[in-house]
Amino acid sequence: MLEKALIKENNKKFWNWILFLLVLSAVGFGSYLWQLNQGLTVTGMSRDVSWGLYIGQFTFFVGVAASAVMLVLPYYLHNVKEFGRITVIGEFLAVASVLMCMMFIIVDMGMPMRVVNMFLYPTPNSPMFWDAMVLTGYLLLNIFIGWNVLEAESKGVHPPKWVKVLIYISIPWAVSIHTVTAFLYAGLPGRHYWLTALIAPKFLASAFATGPALLILICFILKKFANFDAGKKAIQKLALIVTYSMSITIFMVVVEFFTAFFSQVPAHMHALQYLFAGVHGHNGFVPFMWVFVILSVLALVLLIPRKTRENDKTLIIACAAVFFSMMIEKGLSFVIGGLAVTPFGRITEYTPRLPEILIIIGIWAIGTLIASLFYKVVVSVKRETDVTSKNFKSQETLEHS
Amino acid sequence: MYNSRNIIIGLVIFIGIFTLPFVFGIGKKNDAPKLSLDTPKINELEAKECIEDTDFMRSNHMKLLSEWKVSVVRDGNRIYVSEKDGKEYEMSLENTCLDCHSNKEEFCDACHTYAQVEPNCWSCHVGPEEVK
Amino acid sequence: MDINRRKFLKVSGVFTLGLGLLPLGNALASNKKVKYAPNPKALKAKNWAMVVDMNKLESELDECISACHKTHNVPDIGNKKEEVKWIWTDSFESLFHDIEHGHLTGKIRHKNFLALCNHCENPACVRVCPTKATFKSNDGIVMMDFHRCIGCRYCMAACPYGARSFNFKDPRPYLKEINPKYPTRTKGVVEKCNFCSERLAEGLLPACVEASKNGGLVFGDLDDPNSEVRKILDSQYTIQRSYSFGTKPKVFYIV
Numbered sequence: 001m002l003e004k005a006l007i008k009e010n011n012k013k014f015w016n017w018i019l020f021l022l023v024l025s026a027v028g029f030g031s032y033l034w035q036l037n038q039g040l041t042v043t044g045m046s047r048d049v050s051w052g053l054y055i056g057q058f059t060f061f062v063g064v065a066a067s068a069v070m071l072v073l074p075y076y077l078h079n080v081k082e083f084g085r086i087t088v089i090g091e092f093l094a095v096a097s098v099l100m101c102m103m104f105i106i107v108d109m110g111m112p113m114r115v116v117n118m119f120l121y122p123t124p125n126s127p128m129f130w131d132a133m134v135l136t137g138y139l140l141l142n143i144f145i146g147w148n149v150l151e152a153e154s155k156g157v158h159p160p161k162w163v164k165v166l167i168y169i170s171i172p173w174a175v176s177i178h179t180v181t182a183f184l185y186a187g188l189p190g191r192h193y194w195l196t197a198l199i200a201p202k203f204l205a206s207a208f209a210t211g212p213a214l215l216i217l218i219c220f221i222l223k224k225f226a227n228f229d230a231g232k233k234a235i236q237k238l239a240l241i242v243t244y245s246m247s248i249t250i251f252m253v254v255v256e257f258f259t260a261f262f263s264q265v266p267a268h269m270h271a272l273q274y275l276f277a278g279v280h281g282h283n284g285f286v287p288f289m290w291v292f293v294i295l296s297v298l299a300l301v302l303l304i305p306r307k308t309r310e311n312d313k314t315l316i317i318a319c320a321a322v323f324f325s326m327m328i329e330k331g332l333s334f335v336i337g338g339l340a341v342t343p344f345g346r347i348t349e350y351t352p353r354l355p356e357i358l359i360i361i362g363i364w365a366i367g368t369l370i371a372s373l374f375y376k377v378v379v380s381v382k383r384e385t386d387v388t389s390k391n392f393k394s395q396e397t398l399e400h401s
Numbered sequence: 402m403y404n405s406r407n408i409i410i411g412l413v414i415f416i417g418i419f420t421l422p423f424v425f426g427i428g429k430k431n432d433a434p435k436l437s438l439d440t441p442k443i444n445e446l447e448a449k450e451c452i453e454d455t456d457f458m459r460s461n462h463m464k465l466l467s468e469w470k471v472s473v474v475r476d477g478n479r480i481y482v483s484e485k486d487g488k489e490y491e492m493s494l495e496n497t498c499l500d501c502h503s504n505k506e507e508f509c510d511a512c513h514t515y516a517q518v519e520p521n522c523w524s525c526h527v528g529p530e531e532v533k
Numbered sequence: 534m535d536i537n538r539r540k541f542l543k544v545s546g547v548f549t550l551g552l553g554l555l556p557l558g559n560a561l562a563s564n565k566k567v568k569y570a571p572n573p574k575a576l577k578a579k580n581w582a583m584v585v586d587m588n589k590l591e592s593e594l595d596e597c598i599s600a601c602h603k604t605h606n607v608p609d610i611g612n613k614k615e616e617v618k619w620i621w622t623d624s625f626e627s628l629f630h631d632i633e634h635g636h637l638t639g640k641i642r643h644k645n646f647l648a649l650c651n652h653c654e655n656p657a658c659v660r661v662c663p664t665k666a667t668f669k670s671n672d673g674i675v676m677m678d679f680h681r682c683i684g685c686r687y688c689m690a691a692c693p694y695g696a697r698s699f700n701f702k703d704p705r706p707y708l709k710e711i712n713p714k715y716p717t718r719t720k721g722v723v724e725k726c727n728f729c730s731e732r733l734a735e736g737l738l739p740a741c742v743e744a745s746k747n748g749g750l751v752f753g754d755l756d757d758p759n760s761e762v763r764k765i766l767d768s769q770y771t772i773q774r775s776y777s778f779g780t781k782p783k784v785f786y787i788v
């Protein structure tokens with residue numbers, strides 16, 4: 001089936017797109033070689049802000065990966081038929097995202113050649129060990145499930161029974177990957193911005209907003225460029241999921257303000273003050289945070305009223321707003337807000353540097369490349385089955401008449 | 402066979418590239434390195450012996466060092482008791498091994514270079530040539 | 534050829550499994566007994582701890598720092614962001630951020646205090662390390678195994694005392710002189726104070742303690758009621774950095 005990714009067709013646009021992504025990946029890879037040679041000094045990270053954009057992006061894309069469950073769960077547990085056409089798209093989005101997460105972890109490591117130490121010396125008390133475990137497991141689950149379901153579909157049969165079992169396992173597993181990722185942060189003394197039980201639920205809620213929003217955007221792209229229609233109903237169902245998840249996410253962002261500012265405990269207020277208003281002239285994140293506020297309000301305003309949610313154009317704007325607002329909140333400010341405000345009450349600012357940004361763009365390009373090739377397979381399989389079922393139907397009607 | 406012509410050409414090129422190093426090496430001699438034991442400290446020794454038999458050291462020094470590093474750092478053991486004669490040595494690459502073998506280039510590097518192994522010990526442990 | 538794909542995969546699977554088990558077989562085969570022992574001269578304790586008496590130490594801060602940094606090949610990177618330090622000074626208001634109430638005398642608030650790894654009894658860095666590269670040894674020292682560190686920097690996020698430094702670049706060019714008795718580090722690993730475990734093993738006190746000639750630094754066993762550390766703790770008012778985090782630090786301060 002893999003060969004379908006390489007079918008030539010007369011699709012110059014697609015191959016130009018792939019070429020473009022390959023160039024970006026090469027640039028990223030080159031920058032990574034530079035980083036390997038020089039050390040992490042080429043990034044903007046420092047002794048105080050010891051994690052930066054890499055880990056932020058990692059966290060964000062764990063969310064995107066986990067969000068596949070928002071298709072799988074309704075389809076397999078609640079028999080939401082509309083999602084039948086697109087669950088595979090969600091699963092392959094998960095595969096691409098998990099691979100990106102792994103790359104973000106590797107590029108963040110000071111000693112990437114020692115990565116196997118995590119498996120050679122398993123350490124069950126470390127959330128990072130569990131994160132490596134659940135992510136690897138989730139990757140394998142989604143590759144097996146996505147592949148088998150798609151292969152069964154291309155042959156016109158039902159997927160084997162054991163795939164069903166894997167699918168049921170993958171549902172709590174998806175929740176686990178993001179919970180463990182939240183636990184990376186939520187149990188560290190002295191990091192007050194992270195020290196809240198709300199991290200895991202907030203991560204999950206925002207993931208279930210971001211992932212489906214991205215899927216809606218992907219569906220529109222596939223409709224425009226690949227002649228693949230996910231169906232209005234499926235997209236509207238997804239839009240509803242985005243609406244609820246986004247509302248819950250923003251609710252959880254807001255309640256943190258109450259706890260911090262009503263209690264007036266300085267350590268609790270400090271990070272929020274730094275991020276949204278700036279402290280002692282340190283205000284590098286203030287513009288980003290206000291873009292986040294504007295985008296998330298815009299998203300909610302467009303998502304909650306039925307009229308704008310059901311209009312394709314406004315829905316696209318809303319989904320893009322959800323994606324980028326969450327990219328700021330989770331992929332940028334969450335990690336840095338927790339570290340920039342040091343436990344000694346001082347603030348160390350962080351500005352990513354060029355090699356770091358190029359590496360991130362490279363990883364994005366590789367992720368998009370993997371997803372694009374997967375989606376080419378998916379779309380050609382779906383198109384074939386569409387054609388055969390159409391032929392079958394027309395034959396039937398011919399025979400009857 | 403489909404495309405047999407292309408496949409055969411491809412195979413020939415592949416084998417050609419693959420065997421290139423052997424082809425270049427034909428008729429050339431590559432003598433094993435001679436390890437020098439000519440250091441002041443070793444010359445002072447009556448019996449020129451290492452902490453274990455030479456044969457054992459030659460084939461197992463990397464394993465031994467790898468066990469040492471665990472024992473010293475993680476278990477807090479600093480003393481190695483020789484199997485040969487029960488003599489005790491401090492387990493230290495810089496302070497024990499390199500104390501006698503102070504000619505790292507003629508001793509360690511000579512063989513490592515010949516065998517193309519690049520032990521990463523020296524990115525932290527300080528060889529005599531690096532002491533400023 | 535009557536070998537089909539399925540059969541081939543099965544056979545090759547068994548072979549790879551066998552290859553995977555090979556090291557196990559090797560381990561069982563070599564039952565050679567290797568003998569290791571601790572140095573008999575070593576200073577022993579169940580739970581090493583330190584008292585920093587700022588009244589006696591004030592004039593010797595620089596000596597303590599340079600003694601440590603020379604002994605352990607700690608580089609002088611020259612910029613705050615990537616700085617590497619095992620022992621350093623900082624103002625009271627930073628180090629004791631949570632007990633600085635705003636009406637302390639300026640003398641105390643801006644006075645430079647000595648800071649180092651607290652060798653916590655309940656260390657957060659050890660809890661988070663995914664490879665056990667940082668671990669608690671049985672004499673109560675929080676140790677770093679530079680051989681095993683993967684440079685994930687989780688411990689730096691977990692340590693609330695800022696005791697950990699990361700080698701953002703190769704440290705060797707930033708060393709004025711190298712002490713050949715102790716290794717340097719390589720780029721990509723985390724490092725911190727080790728309470729001079731390599732000196733304790735030879736029967737020597739930590740380098741900083743040795744350098745504090747007025748007795749400003751006292752080193753001893755927290756579990757031994759007769760140790761000098763315990764005598765001071767039993768008789769004088771001492772404080773600790775961020776005790777409320779539950780890490781149980783083992784460096785005590787006399788202000």
